[in-house]
Amino acid sequence: MELVLEQIINGLTIGSFYALIALGYSMVYGVLKLINFAHGDFFTLGSYLGYTVLVFGSAFLTAHCGLWGGMVVAMAIAAICVALAGITVERLAYRPIYPAGRLPAVVSALGASIFLQNAIMVIWGPRYQAYPASLIPNIHIQLGGLHITILQIVILVFSFFLMGILYYIIQRTLFGSAIRASALDRDTASLMGINFNRVILFIFTLGPALGAITGVMVGMYYRQISFTMGWNYGLKAFTATILGGIGNLPGAMFGGLILGLLEMFGGAYISAAWKDVFVFLILILVLIFRPNGLFGEKLAEKV
Protein backbone atom coordinates (compact mmCIF):
# COMPACT_ATOMS: atom_id res chain seq x y z
CA MET A 1 0.00 0.00 0.00
CA GLU A 2 2.80 2.40 0.94
CA LEU A 3 4.58 1.47 -2.23
CA VAL A 4 1.50 2.27 -4.30
CA LEU A 5 1.11 5.63 -2.55
CA GLU A 6 4.77 6.43 -3.11
CA GLN A 7 4.44 5.54 -6.76
CA ILE A 8 1.41 7.80 -7.03
CA ILE A 9 3.31 10.72 -5.50
CA ASN A 10 6.37 10.12 -7.69
CA GLY A 11 4.17 9.75 -10.73
CA LEU A 12 2.31 12.95 -9.97
CA THR A 13 5.60 14.81 -9.50
CA ILE A 14 6.93 13.74 -12.88
CA GLY A 15 3.48 14.18 -14.34
CA SER A 16 3.30 17.76 -13.13
CA PHE A 17 6.61 18.46 -14.90
CA TYR A 18 5.16 17.07 -18.11
CA ALA A 19 1.94 18.98 -17.53
CA LEU A 20 3.69 22.33 -17.08
CA ILE A 21 5.77 21.85 -20.23
CA ALA A 22 2.72 20.55 -22.09
CA LEU A 23 0.85 23.76 -21.28
CA GLY A 24 3.43 25.72 -23.26
CA TYR A 25 3.02 23.39 -26.24
CA SER A 26 -0.72 23.47 -26.01
CA MET A 27 -1.04 27.26 -25.82
CA VAL A 28 1.17 27.76 -28.86
CA TYR A 29 -0.55 24.98 -30.74
CA GLY A 30 -3.99 26.26 -29.87
CA VAL A 31 -3.37 29.73 -31.18
CA LEU A 32 -0.86 29.20 -34.00
CA LYS A 33 -1.42 25.52 -34.92
CA LEU A 34 2.36 25.22 -34.69
CA ILE A 35 4.21 22.39 -32.97
CA ASN A 36 6.83 24.44 -31.19
CA PHE A 37 9.71 21.96 -31.16
CA ALA A 38 11.93 24.55 -29.50
CA HIS A 39 9.78 24.46 -26.37
CA GLY A 40 11.71 21.55 -24.84
CA ASP A 41 14.88 23.58 -25.23
CA PHE A 42 13.38 26.57 -23.44
CA PHE A 43 12.90 24.15 -20.58
CA THR A 44 16.57 23.10 -20.74
CA LEU A 45 17.67 26.72 -20.95
CA GLY A 46 15.67 27.50 -17.81
CA SER A 47 17.24 24.58 -16.03
CA TYR A 48 20.76 25.75 -16.91
CA LEU A 49 20.02 29.36 -15.98
CA GLY A 50 18.71 28.21 -12.61
CA TYR A 51 21.88 26.18 -12.18
CA THR A 52 24.03 29.23 -12.95
CA VAL A 53 22.12 31.41 -10.53
CA LEU A 54 22.45 28.81 -7.77
CA VAL A 55 26.15 28.17 -8.39
CA PHE A 56 27.35 31.73 -8.84
CA GLY A 57 24.99 33.34 -6.39
CA SER A 58 25.37 30.67 -3.74
CA ALA A 59 27.09 32.94 -1.17
CA PHE A 60 24.57 35.71 -1.63
CA LEU A 61 21.59 33.39 -1.72
CA THR A 62 22.48 31.47 1.44
CA ALA A 63 23.21 34.72 3.30
CA HIS A 64 20.10 36.64 2.29
CA CYS A 65 17.41 34.34 1.01
CA GLY A 66 17.76 30.96 2.68
CA LEU A 67 17.18 27.66 0.91
CA TRP A 68 13.63 28.22 -0.23
CA GLY A 69 14.28 31.85 -1.06
CA GLY A 70 17.23 30.81 -3.23
CA MET A 71 14.98 28.42 -5.09
CA VAL A 72 12.42 31.15 -5.73
CA VAL A 73 15.11 33.60 -6.91
CA ALA A 74 16.58 31.00 -9.27
CA MET A 75 13.13 30.26 -10.68
CA ALA A 76 12.26 33.91 -11.10
CA ILE A 77 15.49 34.82 -12.89
CA ALA A 78 15.28 31.73 -15.11
CA ALA A 79 11.63 32.45 -15.92
CA ILE A 80 12.27 36.09 -16.88
CA CYS A 81 15.32 35.31 -19.02
CA VAL A 82 13.67 32.40 -20.80
CA ALA A 83 10.52 34.43 -21.42
CA LEU A 84 12.72 37.02 -23.13
CA ALA A 85 14.37 34.22 -25.12
CA GLY A 86 10.92 32.94 -26.07
CA ILE A 87 9.83 36.33 -27.38
CA THR A 88 13.11 36.71 -29.28
CA VAL A 89 12.81 33.29 -30.92
CA GLU A 90 9.22 34.04 -31.88
CA ARG A 91 10.21 37.38 -33.42
CA LEU A 92 13.23 36.12 -35.32
CA ALA A 93 12.40 32.57 -36.27
CA TYR A 94 8.61 32.22 -36.35
CA ARG A 95 6.97 35.53 -37.14
CA PRO A 96 8.51 35.95 -40.63
CA ILE A 97 7.36 32.44 -41.51
CA TYR A 98 3.68 32.46 -40.44
CA PRO A 99 2.43 33.64 -43.85
CA ALA A 100 4.10 30.67 -45.53
CA GLY A 101 1.90 28.15 -43.76
CA ARG A 102 2.28 25.48 -41.14
CA LEU A 103 4.95 23.14 -42.44
CA PRO A 104 7.74 25.69 -43.03
CA ALA A 105 7.10 26.85 -39.47
CA VAL A 106 7.69 23.30 -38.23
CA VAL A 107 11.10 23.22 -39.95
CA SER A 108 11.90 26.63 -38.52
CA ALA A 109 10.95 25.36 -35.06
CA LEU A 110 13.25 22.38 -35.51
CA GLY A 111 16.00 24.75 -36.60
CA ALA A 112 15.41 26.92 -33.54
CA SER A 113 15.52 23.81 -31.38
CA ILE A 114 18.85 22.68 -32.84
CA PHE A 115 20.17 26.22 -32.44
CA LEU A 116 19.12 26.55 -28.79
CA GLN A 117 20.33 23.09 -27.86
CA ASN A 118 23.76 23.74 -29.33
CA ALA A 119 23.92 27.25 -27.90
CA ILE A 120 23.41 25.68 -24.47
CA MET A 121 26.14 23.16 -25.26
CA VAL A 122 28.54 25.92 -26.35
CA ILE A 123 27.86 28.05 -23.27
CA TRP A 124 27.75 25.41 -20.54
CA GLY A 125 29.74 22.60 -22.13
CA PRO A 126 28.66 19.17 -23.33
CA ARG A 127 29.03 17.41 -19.98
CA TYR A 128 26.31 16.78 -17.44
CA GLN A 129 25.97 19.50 -14.83
CA ALA A 130 24.86 18.88 -11.27
CA TYR A 131 22.79 21.22 -9.13
CA PRO A 132 24.74 22.03 -5.95
CA ALA A 133 23.49 19.73 -3.20
CA SER A 134 24.11 22.30 -0.47
CA LEU A 135 21.51 24.63 -1.94
CA ILE A 136 18.72 22.12 -2.28
CA PRO A 137 16.43 21.48 0.66
CA ASN A 138 16.86 17.88 1.64
CA ILE A 139 14.47 16.94 4.39
CA HIS A 140 12.86 13.52 4.48
CA ILE A 141 9.62 12.93 6.23
CA GLN A 142 7.97 9.69 7.11
CA LEU A 143 4.24 9.26 7.18
CA GLY A 144 3.53 5.74 8.36
CA GLY A 145 5.69 3.73 5.97
CA LEU A 146 5.77 6.50 3.41
CA HIS A 147 9.09 8.08 2.44
CA ILE A 148 8.83 11.45 0.81
CA THR A 149 10.94 14.58 0.77
CA ILE A 150 9.72 18.06 1.59
CA LEU A 151 11.10 19.18 -1.78
CA GLN A 152 8.79 16.77 -3.54
CA ILE A 153 5.76 18.10 -1.72
CA VAL A 154 6.79 21.69 -2.41
CA ILE A 155 7.27 20.89 -6.10
CA LEU A 156 3.88 19.19 -6.28
CA VAL A 157 2.07 21.99 -4.50
CA PHE A 158 3.84 24.68 -6.48
CA SER A 159 3.13 22.94 -9.82
CA PHE A 160 -0.54 22.61 -9.00
CA PHE A 161 -0.53 26.23 -7.89
CA LEU A 162 0.96 27.30 -11.23
CA MET A 163 -1.48 25.15 -13.16
CA GLY A 164 -4.32 26.66 -11.14
CA ILE A 165 -3.13 30.19 -11.93
CA LEU A 166 -2.83 29.40 -15.60
CA TYR A 167 -6.26 27.80 -15.62
CA TYR A 168 -7.64 30.91 -13.98
CA ILE A 169 -5.93 33.23 -16.48
CA ILE A 170 -7.16 31.25 -19.45
CA GLN A 171 -10.70 30.59 -18.30
CA ARG A 172 -11.62 33.61 -16.21
CA THR A 173 -9.75 36.71 -17.33
CA LEU A 174 -10.32 38.93 -20.33
CA PHE A 175 -6.91 38.09 -21.72
CA GLY A 176 -7.66 34.39 -21.38
CA SER A 177 -10.81 34.75 -23.38
CA ALA A 178 -8.81 36.64 -26.02
CA ILE A 179 -6.49 33.64 -26.25
CA ARG A 180 -9.36 31.19 -26.44
CA ALA A 181 -11.08 33.29 -29.07
CA SER A 182 -7.91 33.46 -31.18
CA ALA A 183 -7.54 29.71 -30.87
CA LEU A 184 -11.09 29.17 -32.10
CA ASP A 185 -10.99 31.52 -35.06
CA ARG A 186 -8.14 33.88 -35.62
CA ASP A 187 -9.77 36.08 -38.25
CA THR A 188 -13.01 36.58 -36.39
CA ALA A 189 -11.10 37.27 -33.20
CA SER A 190 -9.15 40.01 -34.99
CA LEU A 191 -12.40 41.48 -36.25
CA MET A 192 -13.70 41.62 -32.67
CA GLY A 193 -10.78 43.87 -31.81
CA ILE A 194 -8.42 41.31 -30.32
CA ASN A 195 -4.80 42.23 -30.91
CA PHE A 196 -3.47 38.95 -32.26
CA ASN A 197 0.16 39.98 -31.94
CA ARG A 198 -0.30 40.66 -28.25
CA VAL A 199 -1.87 37.25 -27.81
CA ILE A 200 1.18 35.68 -29.48
CA LEU A 201 3.49 37.78 -27.30
CA PHE A 202 1.62 36.63 -24.23
CA ILE A 203 1.74 32.92 -25.03
CA PHE A 204 5.41 33.12 -25.92
CA THR A 205 6.10 34.80 -22.58
CA LEU A 206 4.00 32.52 -20.44
CA GLY A 207 4.85 29.18 -22.10
CA PRO A 208 8.65 29.47 -21.95
CA ALA A 209 8.47 30.99 -18.43
CA LEU A 210 6.50 27.97 -17.23
CA GLY A 211 8.99 25.74 -19.02
CA ALA A 212 11.90 27.49 -17.31
CA ILE A 213 10.36 27.12 -13.85
CA THR A 214 9.81 23.44 -14.61
CA GLY A 215 13.45 23.24 -15.68
CA VAL A 216 14.63 24.56 -12.32
CA MET A 217 12.32 22.14 -10.52
CA VAL A 218 13.60 19.20 -12.57
CA GLY A 219 17.16 20.28 -11.78
CA MET A 220 16.35 20.35 -8.08
CA TYR A 221 14.50 17.06 -8.18
CA TYR A 222 16.99 15.01 -10.19
CA ARG A 223 20.09 17.18 -9.48
CA GLN A 224 21.56 16.25 -12.86
CA ILE A 225 20.89 18.19 -16.05
CA SER A 226 22.16 17.79 -19.61
CA PHE A 227 21.84 19.93 -22.70
CA THR A 228 19.95 17.23 -24.60
CA MET A 229 17.26 16.62 -22.00
CA GLY A 230 14.90 19.03 -23.74
CA TRP A 231 14.26 16.51 -26.52
CA ASN A 232 13.10 13.84 -24.14
CA TYR A 233 10.98 16.06 -21.91
CA GLY A 234 9.66 17.92 -24.92
CA LEU A 235 8.64 14.67 -26.59
CA LYS A 236 6.89 13.43 -23.46
CA ALA A 237 5.17 16.76 -22.94
CA PHE A 238 4.06 16.81 -26.55
CA THR A 239 2.72 13.29 -26.05
CA ALA A 240 0.83 14.56 -23.01
CA THR A 241 -0.58 17.42 -25.06
CA ILE A 242 -1.93 15.05 -27.68
CA LEU A 243 -3.13 12.57 -25.08
CA GLY A 244 -5.28 15.26 -23.54
CA GLY A 245 -6.50 16.62 -26.84
CA ILE A 246 -4.37 19.10 -28.68
CA GLY A 247 -4.99 22.78 -27.91
CA ASN A 248 -7.11 21.86 -24.89
CA LEU A 249 -5.34 23.31 -21.82
CA PRO A 250 -7.03 21.37 -19.00
CA GLY A 251 -6.60 18.32 -21.23
CA ALA A 252 -2.86 18.99 -21.46
CA MET A 253 -2.59 19.17 -17.66
CA PHE A 254 -4.46 15.90 -17.20
CA GLY A 255 -2.52 14.36 -20.05
CA GLY A 256 0.74 15.22 -18.30
CA LEU A 257 -0.37 13.84 -14.96
CA ILE A 258 -1.71 10.66 -16.55
CA LEU A 259 1.52 10.23 -18.47
CA GLY A 260 3.60 10.62 -15.28
CA LEU A 261 1.48 8.06 -13.45
CA LEU A 262 1.60 5.63 -16.38
CA GLU A 263 5.36 5.95 -16.56
CA MET A 264 5.80 5.34 -12.83
CA PHE A 265 3.46 2.38 -12.62
CA GLY A 266 4.72 0.94 -15.89
CA GLY A 267 8.27 1.29 -14.58
CA ALA A 268 7.46 -0.20 -11.19
CA TYR A 269 5.16 -3.08 -12.08
CA ILE A 270 5.98 -4.00 -15.66
CA SER A 271 9.59 -3.18 -16.48
CA ALA A 272 11.77 -0.14 -15.93
CA ALA A 273 13.56 -0.54 -19.25
CA TRP A 274 10.30 -0.75 -21.21
CA LYS A 275 8.44 2.03 -19.43
CA ASP A 276 8.77 4.54 -22.28
CA VAL A 277 7.62 1.91 -24.76
CA PHE A 278 4.63 1.37 -22.50
CA VAL A 279 3.87 5.11 -22.50
CA PHE A 280 3.98 5.39 -26.29
CA LEU A 281 1.92 2.21 -26.70
CA ILE A 282 -0.80 3.64 -24.49
CA LEU A 283 -0.67 6.85 -26.51
CA ILE A 284 -1.11 4.98 -29.78
CA LEU A 285 -3.93 2.86 -28.36
CA VAL A 286 -5.73 5.93 -27.03
CA LEU A 287 -5.45 7.65 -30.38
CA ILE A 288 -6.67 4.59 -32.28
CA PHE A 289 -9.87 4.57 -30.26
CA ARG A 290 -10.19 8.28 -29.54
CA PRO A 291 -8.57 10.04 -32.51
CA ASN A 292 -8.98 13.48 -30.91
CA GLY A 293 -7.35 12.66 -27.58
CA LEU A 294 -8.94 11.86 -24.25
CA PHE A 295 -10.58 15.25 -23.75
CA GLY A 296 -10.62 16.55 -27.31
CA GLU A 297 -13.89 17.50 -28.89
CA LYS A 298 -14.85 15.94 -32.15
CA LEU A 299 -14.75 18.67 -34.72
CA ALA A 300 -16.97 18.56 -37.74
CA GLU A 301 -15.01 18.73 -40.95
CA LYS A 302 -15.53 21.74 -43.10
CA VAL A 303 -15.85 21.10 -46.78
Add this chain to the structure above:
Amino acid sequence: MEDTRTSRLNSFFSPQQGMLFAVLGIFIIYPFVANNYYTDVAFFFGIYALLGLSLNVVLGEVGLFDLGHAGFYAIGAYITAILNTKLGIPVLALLPVSAIAAALFAYVVCSPIIHLRGDYLCIVTIGMGEIIRLALINNPFDLTGGPNGVFGIDFPSLGSHFVIDSSIEYYFFIWIVVGFSIIALIRLQNSRIGRAWNCIREDEIAANANGINVRYYKLLAFVLGAAMAGIAGNIYASKLMCVSPESFSFMESCLMFCIVLIGGMGSIPGVLIGAAVISLFPEIFRPFALYRMLIFGTVMILMMMFRPGGAWPRRRGGADMRSIMNIRRKHG
Protein backbone atom coordinates in the same frame (compact mmCIF):
# COMPACT_ATOMS: atom_id res chain seq x y z
CA MET B 1 18.58 33.55 -87.97
CA GLU B 2 19.92 33.52 -84.47
CA ASP B 3 16.59 32.22 -83.21
CA THR B 4 16.36 29.30 -85.58
CA ARG B 5 19.88 28.22 -84.78
CA THR B 6 19.25 28.12 -81.04
CA SER B 7 15.94 26.41 -81.52
CA ARG B 8 17.56 23.76 -83.73
CA LEU B 9 20.18 23.32 -81.06
CA ASN B 10 17.45 23.07 -78.48
CA SER B 11 15.59 20.38 -80.34
CA PHE B 12 18.78 18.36 -80.46
CA PHE B 13 19.88 19.00 -76.91
CA SER B 14 17.51 20.89 -74.64
CA PRO B 15 18.93 22.98 -71.78
CA GLN B 16 17.35 20.61 -69.25
CA GLN B 17 19.00 17.63 -70.89
CA GLY B 18 22.26 19.52 -71.01
CA MET B 19 22.03 20.22 -67.29
CA LEU B 20 21.17 16.60 -66.64
CA PHE B 21 24.17 15.30 -68.57
CA ALA B 22 26.45 17.82 -66.88
CA VAL B 23 25.26 16.73 -63.43
CA LEU B 24 25.61 13.07 -64.39
CA GLY B 25 29.12 13.73 -65.67
CA ILE B 26 30.11 15.44 -62.43
CA PHE B 27 28.67 12.53 -60.47
CA ILE B 28 30.68 9.98 -62.43
CA ILE B 29 33.95 11.91 -62.36
CA TYR B 30 33.64 13.08 -58.76
CA PRO B 31 34.85 9.97 -56.84
CA PHE B 32 37.94 9.68 -59.06
CA VAL B 33 38.89 13.26 -58.24
CA ALA B 34 37.92 13.38 -54.59
CA ASN B 35 39.74 11.54 -51.83
CA ASN B 36 38.17 8.78 -49.73
CA TYR B 37 36.82 11.16 -47.15
CA TYR B 38 34.92 13.28 -49.66
CA THR B 39 33.72 10.16 -51.47
CA ASP B 40 32.27 8.97 -48.17
CA VAL B 41 30.63 12.34 -47.63
CA ALA B 42 29.01 11.93 -51.06
CA PHE B 43 27.98 8.39 -50.09
CA PHE B 44 26.12 9.69 -47.05
CA PHE B 45 24.62 12.38 -49.25
CA GLY B 46 23.29 9.45 -51.30
CA ILE B 47 21.89 7.71 -48.22
CA TYR B 48 20.11 10.89 -47.16
CA ALA B 49 18.88 11.37 -50.72
CA LEU B 50 17.35 7.88 -50.67
CA LEU B 51 15.83 8.49 -47.24
CA GLY B 52 14.53 11.87 -48.38
CA LEU B 53 13.00 10.30 -51.49
CA SER B 54 11.36 7.63 -49.35
CA LEU B 55 9.86 10.15 -46.95
CA ASN B 56 8.92 12.34 -49.88
CA VAL B 57 6.49 9.63 -51.00
CA VAL B 58 4.69 9.82 -47.66
CA LEU B 59 5.07 13.49 -46.75
CA GLY B 60 5.59 15.18 -50.10
CA GLU B 61 3.21 13.26 -52.34
CA VAL B 62 0.41 12.45 -49.91
CA GLY B 63 0.97 15.09 -47.23
CA LEU B 64 1.04 12.63 -44.31
CA PHE B 65 3.11 13.91 -41.38
CA ASP B 66 5.52 11.12 -40.67
CA LEU B 67 8.08 11.97 -37.99
CA GLY B 68 9.01 8.37 -37.28
CA HIS B 69 10.53 7.43 -40.59
CA ALA B 70 13.84 6.52 -38.94
CA GLY B 71 11.94 3.51 -37.56
CA PHE B 72 11.57 1.95 -41.02
CA TYR B 73 15.20 2.77 -41.76
CA ALA B 74 16.14 0.99 -38.51
CA ILE B 75 14.08 -2.08 -39.42
CA GLY B 76 15.93 -2.40 -42.74
CA ALA B 77 19.33 -1.94 -41.12
CA TYR B 78 18.70 -4.35 -38.24
CA ILE B 79 17.11 -7.05 -40.43
CA THR B 80 20.24 -6.92 -42.57
CA ALA B 81 22.55 -6.90 -39.57
CA ILE B 82 20.87 -9.73 -37.69
CA LEU B 83 20.25 -12.07 -40.62
CA ASN B 84 23.75 -11.48 -41.95
CA THR B 85 25.64 -11.97 -38.69
CA LYS B 86 23.52 -14.79 -37.21
CA LEU B 87 22.62 -16.75 -40.33
CA GLY B 88 25.31 -15.62 -42.75
CA ILE B 89 22.93 -14.65 -45.54
CA PRO B 90 24.75 -12.39 -48.04
CA VAL B 91 23.99 -8.69 -47.71
CA LEU B 92 22.91 -8.19 -51.31
CA ALA B 93 20.36 -10.99 -50.98
CA LEU B 94 19.05 -9.20 -47.91
CA LEU B 95 18.42 -6.00 -49.87
CA PRO B 96 14.94 -7.07 -51.01
CA VAL B 97 14.36 -8.80 -47.67
CA SER B 98 15.01 -5.53 -45.80
CA ALA B 99 12.67 -3.70 -48.14
CA ILE B 100 9.91 -6.27 -47.72
CA ALA B 101 10.37 -6.47 -43.94
CA ALA B 102 10.14 -2.68 -43.56
CA ALA B 103 7.15 -2.58 -45.91
CA LEU B 104 5.35 -5.35 -44.02
CA PHE B 105 6.08 -3.63 -40.75
CA ALA B 106 4.71 -0.37 -42.11
CA TYR B 107 1.59 -2.16 -43.32
CA VAL B 108 0.92 -3.80 -39.96
CA VAL B 109 1.69 -0.72 -37.87
CA CYS B 110 0.07 1.89 -40.07
CA SER B 111 -3.17 0.03 -40.84
CA PRO B 112 -4.81 0.89 -37.53
CA ILE B 113 -3.54 4.49 -37.41
CA ILE B 114 -3.99 5.55 -41.00
CA HIS B 115 -7.30 7.30 -40.25
CA LEU B 116 -5.62 9.81 -37.94
CA ARG B 117 -5.21 13.33 -39.23
CA GLY B 118 -2.37 15.82 -39.32
CA ASP B 119 -0.67 16.24 -36.00
CA TYR B 120 -2.27 13.19 -34.43
CA LEU B 121 -0.70 11.04 -37.12
CA CYS B 122 2.52 12.95 -36.51
CA ILE B 123 2.69 12.08 -32.81
CA VAL B 124 1.75 8.45 -33.44
CA THR B 125 4.57 8.07 -35.94
CA ILE B 126 6.93 9.74 -33.45
CA GLY B 127 5.75 7.23 -30.86
CA MET B 128 6.25 4.35 -33.28
CA GLY B 129 9.79 5.50 -34.10
CA GLU B 130 10.61 5.84 -30.41
CA ILE B 131 9.16 2.40 -29.62
CA ILE B 132 11.40 0.84 -32.27
CA ARG B 133 14.47 2.68 -30.98
CA LEU B 134 13.75 1.78 -27.34
CA ALA B 135 13.05 -1.82 -28.29
CA LEU B 136 16.42 -1.99 -30.05
CA ILE B 137 18.13 -0.60 -26.94
CA ASN B 138 16.36 -3.11 -24.69
CA ASN B 139 17.71 -6.03 -26.70
CA PRO B 140 14.66 -8.29 -27.12
CA PHE B 141 15.51 -12.04 -27.40
CA ASP B 142 19.18 -11.05 -27.35
CA LEU B 143 18.99 -10.18 -31.05
CA THR B 144 19.72 -6.46 -31.33
CA GLY B 145 22.76 -6.22 -29.06
CA GLY B 146 21.30 -3.47 -26.88
CA PRO B 147 22.86 0.00 -26.92
CA ASN B 148 26.03 -1.34 -28.58
CA GLY B 149 24.19 -2.70 -31.58
CA VAL B 150 25.30 -5.44 -33.97
CA PHE B 151 28.85 -5.70 -35.31
CA GLY B 152 30.61 -7.42 -38.18
CA ILE B 153 28.24 -7.05 -41.10
CA ASP B 154 29.67 -8.27 -44.43
CA PHE B 155 30.34 -6.29 -47.57
CA PRO B 156 27.73 -6.65 -50.30
CA SER B 157 29.01 -9.21 -52.79
CA LEU B 158 28.03 -11.36 -55.76
CA GLY B 159 30.03 -14.55 -55.49
CA SER B 160 33.68 -14.02 -54.51
CA HIS B 161 34.71 -11.84 -57.47
CA PHE B 162 32.40 -8.88 -57.24
CA VAL B 163 32.71 -7.38 -53.77
CA ILE B 164 31.68 -3.83 -52.88
CA ASP B 165 34.24 -2.82 -50.27
CA SER B 166 35.89 0.47 -51.24
CA SER B 167 34.55 4.00 -50.85
CA ILE B 168 34.23 4.44 -54.62
CA GLU B 169 32.28 1.21 -55.06
CA TYR B 170 29.90 2.15 -52.24
CA TYR B 171 29.50 5.56 -53.82
CA PHE B 172 28.41 4.06 -57.13
CA PHE B 173 26.26 1.45 -55.40
CA ILE B 174 24.18 4.01 -53.48
CA TRP B 175 23.92 6.45 -56.36
CA ILE B 176 22.82 3.76 -58.82
CA VAL B 177 20.11 2.77 -56.33
CA VAL B 178 19.15 6.45 -55.94
CA GLY B 179 19.14 6.86 -59.73
CA PHE B 180 16.77 3.93 -60.26
CA SER B 181 14.57 5.18 -57.43
CA ILE B 182 14.37 8.60 -59.05
CA ILE B 183 13.36 7.13 -62.42
CA ALA B 184 10.74 4.95 -60.74
CA LEU B 185 9.40 7.83 -58.69
CA ILE B 186 9.13 10.16 -61.68
CA ARG B 187 7.16 7.45 -63.50
CA LEU B 188 5.01 7.07 -60.40
CA GLN B 189 4.38 10.82 -60.12
CA ASN B 190 2.86 10.83 -63.59
CA SER B 191 0.76 7.76 -63.06
CA ARG B 192 -2.74 7.18 -61.77
CA ILE B 193 -1.30 6.44 -58.33
CA GLY B 194 0.72 9.66 -58.25
CA ARG B 195 -2.29 11.72 -59.25
CA ALA B 196 -4.41 10.02 -56.60
CA TRP B 197 -1.74 10.79 -53.98
CA ASN B 198 -1.55 14.46 -54.91
CA CYS B 199 -5.31 14.67 -54.96
CA ILE B 200 -5.44 13.33 -51.39
CA ARG B 201 -2.78 15.84 -50.35
CA GLU B 202 -4.68 18.78 -51.79
CA ASP B 203 -8.10 17.83 -50.51
CA GLU B 204 -8.82 14.53 -48.87
CA ILE B 205 -12.57 14.93 -48.80
CA ALA B 206 -12.72 15.85 -52.48
CA ALA B 207 -10.51 12.85 -53.25
CA ASN B 208 -12.84 10.59 -51.34
CA ALA B 209 -15.84 12.06 -53.11
CA ASN B 210 -14.19 11.36 -56.45
CA GLY B 211 -13.97 7.68 -55.66
CA ILE B 212 -10.31 7.50 -54.64
CA ASN B 213 -9.80 4.85 -51.99
CA VAL B 214 -8.05 7.22 -49.58
CA ARG B 215 -7.14 4.57 -47.04
CA TYR B 216 -5.62 2.28 -49.66
CA TYR B 217 -3.52 5.00 -51.28
CA LYS B 218 -2.29 6.36 -47.95
CA LEU B 219 -1.23 2.89 -46.86
CA LEU B 220 0.40 2.33 -50.23
CA ALA B 221 2.48 5.48 -49.70
CA PHE B 222 3.57 4.33 -46.25
CA VAL B 223 4.45 0.85 -47.50
CA LEU B 224 6.42 2.14 -50.46
CA GLY B 225 8.21 4.79 -48.39
CA ALA B 226 9.08 2.22 -45.74
CA ALA B 227 10.42 -0.20 -48.36
CA MET B 228 12.75 2.46 -49.73
CA ALA B 229 13.89 3.41 -46.22
CA GLY B 230 14.53 -0.31 -45.61
CA ILE B 231 16.80 -0.41 -48.67
CA ALA B 232 18.67 2.63 -47.36
CA GLY B 233 19.02 0.82 -44.02
CA ASN B 234 20.49 -2.23 -45.73
CA ILE B 235 23.14 -0.20 -47.57
CA TYR B 236 23.91 1.89 -44.50
CA ALA B 237 24.39 -1.22 -42.33
CA SER B 238 26.81 -2.83 -44.77
CA LYS B 239 28.74 0.40 -45.24
CA LEU B 240 29.23 1.00 -41.51
CA MET B 241 29.56 -2.74 -40.81
CA CYS B 242 27.72 -2.13 -37.57
CA VAL B 243 24.37 -0.70 -36.52
CA SER B 244 23.43 0.87 -33.22
CA PRO B 245 20.17 2.40 -31.96
CA GLU B 246 21.52 5.95 -31.75
CA SER B 247 21.70 6.13 -35.57
CA PHE B 248 17.91 5.89 -35.70
CA SER B 249 16.88 8.52 -33.19
CA PHE B 250 14.05 11.02 -33.38
CA MET B 251 16.61 13.54 -34.58
CA GLU B 252 17.18 11.42 -37.69
CA SER B 253 13.45 11.43 -38.46
CA CYS B 254 13.45 15.20 -38.02
CA LEU B 255 16.34 15.56 -40.44
CA MET B 256 14.47 13.52 -43.07
CA PHE B 257 11.42 15.71 -42.51
CA CYS B 258 13.60 18.78 -43.04
CA ILE B 259 15.11 17.32 -46.24
CA VAL B 260 11.67 17.13 -47.82
CA LEU B 261 10.59 20.58 -46.66
CA ILE B 262 13.86 22.36 -47.41
CA GLY B 263 13.81 20.91 -50.92
CA GLY B 264 10.13 21.41 -51.61
CA MET B 265 7.25 19.02 -50.92
CA GLY B 266 6.84 16.40 -53.61
CA SER B 267 9.74 17.68 -55.69
CA ILE B 268 12.40 15.11 -56.56
CA PRO B 269 15.18 17.60 -57.48
CA GLY B 270 14.18 19.43 -54.30
CA VAL B 271 14.78 16.32 -52.22
CA LEU B 272 18.29 16.06 -53.66
CA ILE B 273 18.97 19.69 -52.71
CA GLY B 274 17.52 19.12 -49.24
CA ALA B 275 19.66 16.02 -48.76
CA ALA B 276 22.71 18.00 -49.88
CA VAL B 277 21.94 20.73 -47.33
CA ILE B 278 21.40 18.25 -44.50
CA SER B 279 24.37 16.00 -45.24
CA LEU B 280 26.94 18.44 -46.63
CA PHE B 281 26.44 21.54 -44.48
CA PRO B 282 27.58 19.96 -41.21
CA GLU B 283 30.70 18.80 -43.13
CA ILE B 284 31.31 22.22 -44.69
CA PHE B 285 31.04 23.85 -41.28
CA ARG B 286 33.38 21.32 -39.66
CA PRO B 287 36.16 23.95 -39.30
CA PHE B 288 33.84 25.82 -36.94
CA ALA B 289 33.72 22.66 -34.80
CA LEU B 290 31.67 23.67 -31.78
CA TYR B 291 29.51 26.15 -33.63
CA ARG B 292 28.63 24.07 -36.66
CA MET B 293 25.26 22.85 -35.41
CA LEU B 294 24.45 26.40 -34.32
CA ILE B 295 25.03 27.54 -37.88
CA PHE B 296 23.07 24.55 -39.15
CA GLY B 297 20.01 25.52 -37.09
CA THR B 298 20.26 29.08 -38.34
CA VAL B 299 20.51 27.89 -41.95
CA MET B 300 17.30 25.88 -41.50
CA ILE B 301 15.46 28.95 -40.21
CA LEU B 302 16.85 31.21 -42.94
CA MET B 303 15.93 28.76 -45.71
CA MET B 304 12.35 28.66 -44.51
CA MET B 305 12.33 32.46 -44.25
CA PHE B 306 13.50 33.08 -47.79
CA ARG B 307 12.23 30.00 -49.60
CA PRO B 308 9.25 28.73 -47.63
CA GLY B 309 8.09 26.58 -50.54
CA GLY B 310 11.46 24.83 -50.62
CA ALA B 311 14.58 25.33 -52.70
CA TRP B 312 13.11 23.68 -55.81
CA PRO B 313 9.33 23.60 -55.47
CA ARG B 314 7.32 21.13 -57.51
CA ARG B 315 5.97 22.66 -60.69
CA ARG B 316 2.29 22.05 -60.72
CA GLY B 317 0.94 20.39 -63.81
CA GLY B 318 -2.53 20.50 -65.31
CA ALA B 319 -4.03 18.02 -62.89
CA ASP B 320 -3.57 20.28 -59.91
CA MET B 321 -6.63 19.97 -57.70
CA ARG B 322 -6.36 23.34 -56.03
CA SER B 323 -6.03 25.34 -59.21
CA ILE B 324 -8.99 23.50 -60.73
CA MET B 325 -11.03 24.15 -57.60
CA ASN B 326 -10.07 27.83 -57.63
CA ILE B 327 -11.17 28.20 -61.22
CA ARG B 328 -14.42 26.55 -60.34
CA ARG B 329 -14.91 28.88 -57.42
CA LYS B 330 -14.21 31.95 -59.52
CA HIS B 331 -16.57 31.01 -62.32
CA GLY B 332 -19.42 29.91 -60.13
